[in-house]
Every structure is written in structure tokens, then in C-alpha cells.
Amino acid sequence: MxxxxxxxxxxxxxxxxxxxxxxxxxxxxxxxxxxxxxxxxxxxxxxxxxxxxxxxxxxxxxxxxxxxxxxxxxxxxxxxxxxxxxxxxxxxxxxxxxxxxxxxxxxxxxxxxxxxxxxxxxxxxNIRFYPLNQQAHGMVRAGDLGEIRFVTGHYHQDWLARPTDWNWRLRSEMGGALRSVGDIGTHWVDLTSFVTGLKAEAVMAELATFIPERQRPKGPVATFSSGAGETETVAIDTDDAAMIVIRYEGGARGVMSTSQINTGRKNSLQWDVAGSKASAAWDSETPDHLFIGHRDRANETLMRDFTLMNPTGTAAATLPPGHVEGFGDSFHAFFRAVYRDVAAGGRQEGSTWATFEDGHYEMRFCDAVLKSAKEGRWVRLDEI
Structure with missing residues (x-):
């Protein structure tokens, strides 16, 4: 049992x-x-x-x-x-x-x-719980990358690339004023904050809505599915894509983009972290490989292998090396960590799942992005 x-x-x-x-x-x-x-x-x-x-x-x-x-x-x-x-x-x-x-x-x-x-x-x-993201978190905490300087990447999808694509997230009254940033961009913000330990101090953002009108089916539509039957034309006031420049506390800088209209990109979250000693990068579409960059010796690609990983990364791994752990496995590892703490009566020391405090940080980030895009200026998160 x-x-x-x-x-x-x-x-x-x-x-x-x-x-x-x-x-x-x-x-x-x-x-x-x-x-x-x-x-x-x-x-x-x-x-x-x-x-x-x-x-x-x-x-x-x-x-x-x-x-x-x-x-x-x-x-x-x-x-x-x-x-x-x-x-x-x-x-x-x-x-x-x-x-x-x-x-x-x-x-x-x-x-x-x-x-x-x-x-x-x-x-x-859940994306925190791909084992190599836990590995990267442990590497940064151990000082393997040195001082973090520059964080770049994106989260791009294509499931809303056509005017006939529809989902409840397109409706600001249901999904919020931000769509690509709120729905998938917050994953990137949370993940890079988790990996690097950095929080944004200020943002400069531009939002884009490339499809100002869409065809909404009159019946229900499941996420990532195509609607069918009678439709009606509706105006769209949420972002298809976004470009965001970030100033982190402590002096590091970042650049990210989000998109739900990049044809051919099904679920591409990429981050690249440059430190003073080394760099690291990860792509959600090849989740069992972590790039580790060096200046004075050959670069590395670490395949998920718990015989070679640090304790933080190993704790999130389930399958043997070479047996790819994917999207569903990340939920399994996340729930396993949460339910251990439920069984223990509360969050335990060393737990790595996102708290409501983390979720609140992402919401402050989103509100700062909205304010920046509307006012065309840098917005500090402490303004929110």
C-alpha cells in the first residue's frame, strides 16, 4: 500500500x-x-x-x-x-x-x-520538478556557476496561433488581464527564480496582440483541442506575446519572451543562466539534458542520471538513466514532495515546491508587467 x-x-x-x-x-x-x-x-x-x-x-x-x-x-x-x-x-x-x-x-x-x-x-x-531543474538549483546554491549575471530565455507555444483557436484563457474576465505572461510566462519566472535564487527588482515590458478578433465556438472547448460547430466573432484584449527586460536584485539582468502564436513551438520553455564561473541551460522539449558551459575546458551535457547528479536533482528523479522523464513525471515528483509534507503535518526544511509566497511574487511580477506595458517605462516591483 x-x-x-x-x-x-x-x-x-x-x-x-x-x-x-x-x-x-x-x-x-x-x-x-x-x-x-x-x-x-x-x-x-x-x-x-x-x-x-x-x-x-x-x-x-x-x-x-x-x-x-x-x-x-x-x-x-x-x-x-x-x-x-x-x-x-x-x-x-x-x-x-x-x-x-x-x-x-x-x-x-x-x-x-x-x-x-x-x-x-x-x-x-510543476516545471521545477523536472530533475535537471532541481539539479541546476542545487548547482547554483553550491556556487558551481559563481555569481549569476545574465538570465535569458522564453516560453513559446503555438496552440493559439490561428483566429479559429479558442480557449477560456483568451477571456480576460476568466484568465486575467495577462494571457501569455500569466498562463505560461509565470512558469518561466518561477522556474528561473527557483534555479537562480534571484527575484526581479524592476521590469520593462511590451505586450502584443496579433489576433485582435477570434472565432469563439458557441459550445465548450477543451484546452489544446480544436473547436467545432457554430462560432461568433469576439474582440481579444489579452496578449498573444510579450517581451520583458528584467533587472534583478543584486545587479543581474534578464531578458525573456512569451508567445502562444509561435507556429511549430508546441511547449518550448528555455532558460539560459550565465554565471561568473560557468553557465547552464535547459529546454523543456529535451528535458533530460542540461547544458553546462565552460570557458577553459570542454562544455558538458549532463543527461539525467542519478548516479552523476547532486542530492537535490537525485531526489526528484524516478526512472533509470536513459528512460526519459517528461511532463507527467514532473507532476508526479511535485505531488510526491507536497504529500510528504502533508503527511508530516506541514512544509519541511529543504522542500522545493512553490509556496503561496512564490505565487504572490509571480502576481506582483505580472502586475508590474501590466503597468510597464501601459505606461511605457521601467516599473519596480515595490511599486505594486
Whole structure:
């Protein structure tokens, strides 16, 4: 029996990412008690198709289930704030999808509520848990790269590259004022902050909406799927792409871009960190390889191999060398770390999952990006 079999979980949201949460919780051995859909009918349909015993009629029904210890929030962004407040208020642990909230004002309140609750409150920045990102985090902490000077990279996708592509994230009232930055850019911001230990001090940003009108299907559309049937033309006020220059605390600099319209780029997150001693780089589409750059000897490519990795990287690895660990595995490693802390009664020393404080930092970053793009100037995060 799994060490986590006595922990009960429920998942809010039955779309693409909700099903990923469910699958990886099952792999971990967690008892998934039920799911909550956007309506009782959709919840019941999802429960039947996913093989879950119960579909809750509403949030109150879920929170009243004493068998549920941890709630996973994978609903649209606008629902995170009220749902998380209710979950913590009910005395349950929470794992919330990113971004944590719609605004930094909301996320600041969520941080305080989580802190007062004493419960485990994690934000789903699963990309931290690709083993070689944990490896890089350990390398920076050990001083292997020296002083961090320059951080560059991007997060590019193509699933919203056509006017007929549609998803709820396109609607600012559901996804927030930022789309490419809020949806995928926060992954890059969190990951590079985790790897380097640096926080942004100020940003200069430009946002671009290349497709100002789109065809919205009149029926529901799942993430990464193509809509069908009758459509209507709607105006778009969220960003297809963004370019952001970053000043970090301590003097380092950074440049990043985000895009959901880069044809052929399915899920390309890349970071490159230049230090005074060495550099390192990683690409999510080849996740089992870490580039390590040198000046006076040959560069290296470290393939994920726990016989060669540091303890931080090794702790996140599951499969033998040469057996690629991918997207689903990163959720498995992330949930394993979170549920260990749930079993222990709270976050333990050395835990590397993203906290609500981390999620709040990303929301402050997003609000600074919005302000910079609107006002055409550098914006310090302490203005937010």
C-alpha cells in the first residue's frame, strides 16, 4: 500500500490539467475521493469517464466531505481566489494551479490566509520538478556557476496561433488581464527564480496582440483541442506575446519572451543562466539534458542520471538513466514532495515546491508587467 493511501484528495476542474492531476495522484497512490466540475452535469460526465466514484454537486458538498484532506484547484483563474479561501477556511490543504490569483491584491490576501491556516498551500509550478531543474538549483546554491549575471530565455507555444483557436484563457474576465505572461510566462519566472535564487527588482515590458478578433465556438472547448460547430466573432484584449527586460536584485539582468502564436513551438520553455564561473541551460522539449558551459575546458551535457547528479536533482528523479522523464513525471515528483509534507503535518526544511509566497511574487511580477506595458517605462516591483 502507498504511503499516501490514507490521504484523501479531491480535484476541482475536469479539463486537461485536472485530468493530469488525477492521473498523477493515482500513480502516487493517493485516494482520489471525487471531482467537482463546472456544473453537476459536466462533473458527473467527467467522473464516469475518469473512473472516479463521486462527482460533487458543488464546492460546499466537497468541503463537507470529511474524507478529503487535500483539494487540487485546476479551475479557471478567476475561481482560484474564492475557492482557495473556502478550502483553507474548511481546514483542508490545497494545491492551486497557476497563476495563483487574478491580481497581486488577491494573492497577498491568500498568502496571509494560508499562513494563518497552518495548512500545506502549494502552487502548481510543476516545471521545477523536472530533475535537471532541481539539479541546476542545487548547482547554483553550491556556487558551481559563481555569481549569476545574465538570465535569458522564453516560453513559446503555438496552440493559439490561428483566429479559429479558442480557449477560456483568451477571456480576460476568466484568465486575467495577462494571457501569455500569466498562463505560461509565470512558469518561466518561477522556474528561473527557483534555479537562480534571484527575484526581479524592476521590469520593462511590451505586450502584443496579433489576433485582435477570434472565432469563439458557441459550445465548450477543451484546452489544446480544436473547436467545432457554430462560432461568433469576439474582440481579444489579452496578449498573444510579450517581451520583458528584467533587472534583478543584486545587479543581474534578464531578458525573456512569451508567445502562444509561435507556429511549430508546441511547449518550448528555455532558460539560459550565465554565471561568473560557468553557465547552464535547459529546454523543456529535451528535458533530460542540461547544458553546462565552460570557458577553459570542454562544455558538458549532463543527461539525467542519478548516479552523476547532486542530492537535490537525485531526489526528484524516478526512472533509470536513459528512460526519459517528461511532463507527467514532473507532476508526479511535485505531488510526491507536497504529500510528504502533508503527511508530516506541514512544509519541511529543504522542500522545493512553490509556496503561496512564490505565487504572490509571480502576481506582483505580472502586475508590474501590466503597468510597464501601459505606461511605457521601467516599473519596480515595490511599486505594486
Amino acid at each position: 502507498s504511503d499516501f493511501a490514507k490521504i484523501g484528495a479531491a480535484v476541482i476542474g475536469t479539463g486537461f490539467i485536472g485530468s493530469v492531476h488525477l492521473q498523477m495522484l493515482r500513480r502516487l497512490g493517493v485516494d482520489v475521493r471525487g471531482v467537482l466540475g463546472s456544473s453537476p452535469e459536466r462533473g458527473a460526465q467527467a467522473a464516469a469517464s475518469l473512473g472516479v466514484a463521486q462527482a460533487y454537486a458543488g464546492l460546499d458538498d466537497l468541503l463537507a466531505d470529511e474524507r478529503v484532506d487535500v483539494v487540487h484547484v485546476t479551475s479557471p483563474n478567476h475561481a482560484h481566489y474564492p475557492q482557495v479561501k473556502a478550502i483553507l477556511g474548511a481546514g483542508k490543504h490545497v494545491v492551486c494551479e497557476k497563476p495563483l490569483a487574478m491580481t497581486s491584491a488577491q494573492s497577498a490576501e491568500m498568502v496571509e490566509i494560508a499562513r494563518a491556516s497552518g495548512k500545506v498551500a502549494a502552487v502548481c509550478y
